[in-house]
Amino acid sequence: MKYPALLPFSEILPRLSQFDTIIDARSPSEFAEDHIPGAINCPVLDDAQRIQVGTMYKQVNAFEAKKLGAVLIARNIAHHIETLFIGKPREWEPLIYCWRGGNRSGAMAHIMAKIGWPVVQLDGGYREYRRHVNESLGELPQRFSFRVICGPTGSGKSRLLQVLELQGAQVLDLEQMAAHRGSVLGNLPSEPQPSQKTFESRIWQRLQRFDPQRPIFVESESKKVGNLRVPEMLMERMRNSPCIAVALARPERVRLLIEDYAHFVADPALLNTQLACLAYLHGREKVGQWQKMALSGHIGELVDELLLKHYDPAYAQSIKRNFDQFSSAQTLDLPDISDAAFLRAAQQLHQNI
Numbered sequence: 001m002k003y004p005a006l007l008p009f010s011e012i013l014p015r016l017s018q019f020d021t022i023i024d025a026r027s028p029s030e031f032a033e034d035h036i037p038g039a040i041n042c043p044v045l046d047d048a049q050r051i052q053v054g055t056m057y058k059q060v061n062a063f064e065a066k067k068l069g070a071v072l073i074a075r076n077i078a079h080h081i082e083t084l085f086i087g088k089p090r091e092w093e094p095l096i097y098c099w100r101g102g103n104r105s106g107a108m109a110h111i112m113a114k115i116g117w118p119v120v121q122l123d124g125g126y127r128e129y130r131r132h133v134n135e136s137l138g139e140l141p142q143r144f145s146f147r148v149i150c151g152p153t154g155s156g157k158s159r160l161l162q163v164l165e166l167q168g169a170q171v172l173d174l175e176q177m178a179a180h181r182g183s184v185l186g187n188l189p190s191e192p193q194p195s196q197k198t199f200e201s202r203i204w205q206r207l208q209r210f211d212p213q214r215p216i217f218v219e220s221e222s223k224k225v226g227n228l229r230v231p232e233m234l235m236e237r238m239r240n241s242p243c244i245a246v247a248l249a250r251p252e253r254v255r256l257l258i259e260d261y262a263h264f265v266a267d268p269a270l271l272n273t274q275l276a277c278l279a280y281l282h283g284r285e286k287v288g289q290w291q292k293m294a295l296s297g298h299i300g301e302l303v304d305e306l307l308l309k310h311y312d313p314a315y316a317q318s319i320k321r322n323f324d325q326f327s328s329a330q331t332l333d334l335p336d337i338s339d340a341a342f343l344r345a346a347q348q349l350h351q352n353i
Contacts, residue, residue: 007122019120044108136207141237148238150326151247153253155247175219185261200231220322247332250308
């Protein structure tokens, strides 16, 4: 094969995990929005340089812009080779891509191939990868059977998924991939949500590694997890799949939620900011009462009332309306929230599939 080899994503996908390094040559902001899973960012032009070259292209002319771009590109590629790749052996095989598989990745691939490395460049770049992800998310979910873990807020669905995965089950944890727990209080202060495209890349990456002969366990999510939308075909398959209803006594659910939302216990003001979002449903007076409970340290009482007044009624309406097979769901009783209880439940589910 002649290098650099310009290959379509259809040829690259079967051996995507075999490349020694996947190099994203786009700018840091492009990379941050989304990238091929496992890629590292080696910008041929950073964000400021792209603006600088683009401005010269519009305000002066293409020739002057290309001269400036060549200087910056050569300098940046030299820096990446010197700091990251100078010690790589001759057989080191990188995959390089940019937005459309054009000048930026082409320049880096050309120089690396001249050095002697067997470089592969993605034809069509990130845009072609993104097209593949979009098409796959409309088709991949149809290959699989799903088992939907249902249960009201605080019943331990996410913990059960985590233990199932440790037991070797196939698990699609949408809340983990979305960095959100799926409710009005579900944002994680220490971890912002990814972009919609990154969320979809994470889902695609998981699905294309799964075995269609084995079921996938997933939680009974709504169409959105925080600010992110679950892909339409995946949502459709989930809502038509067999359900498993987790049953846990309310006092245990209160305990679990206090553990999982410890950041709110430590910062009642943060909790009250989120509670304010419920005023349109429950009125300012009721939300004001809940906020006073938070400030006075009555967290257990507050959580219990939120379950009784807000979460449980909303769940009862939503689950029957959105999940067709919930009426015939298998019931899974959890006696408490101990590690042993979740392990027994996970083993029961995993052994019965």
